[in-house]
Amino acid sequence: MGREWDDTLDKENMSEQEPEKNNIEETDGKETDRKETVMEQLEEKQTKLLKKQLFYSRVTAFSALGFLVAVVIALVIVVPKAVITLTEINQAVELAETTLSNADTALADISEISTNVTTVSIEMENFLLDNSETVTSAMEDISSIDFEGLNNAIQDLEDVVEPFANMMNRFK
Secondary structure (H helix, E strand, O other): OHHHHHHHHHHHHHHHHOOOHHHHHHHHHHHHHHHHHHHHHHHHHHHHHHHHHHHHHHHHHHHHHHHHHHHHHHHHHHHHHHHHHHHHHHHHHHHHHHHHHHHHHHHHHHHHHHHHHHHHHHHHHHHHHHHHHHHHHHHHHHHOOOHHHHHHHHHHHHHHHHHHHHHHHHOO
16 A cells, blocks of 8 residues: 555656646646545555554453463462472471581590590500409419319218218208
């Protein structure tokens, strides 16, 4: 339609250049009709374009509204879950800190126990070294005991005490 308008204007310009007055008067009437027709066509085109623009504006508005509703729904669903998740993460971090603190305490206790065990083993070694001579002489004395002779002496004692025990049993 824009090309038709240009063509119409070109024709109008050409008609204005004609020297004859009669043609100018006829042309003025025809020009007015043509201008009105072109104006009507332009108005129709403009109306159609405005209707399209209105349609697409509504589509855009409804799309934006739909997007906004989707975002609000997502926020309503996601934000509470995110808050819960963050709370759980904080609790887990606190628990981890407590566990690490307990582990540090346990390691300190284990270190102290290790030091005490080392000290006790050194004292035990010193005790054994100090008393090794006494233990050695005691072992030598124990090994020098005549267990066969001791067993014979015990048997002889039993033989002597048995008649005495029998006599005591009679007084009961």
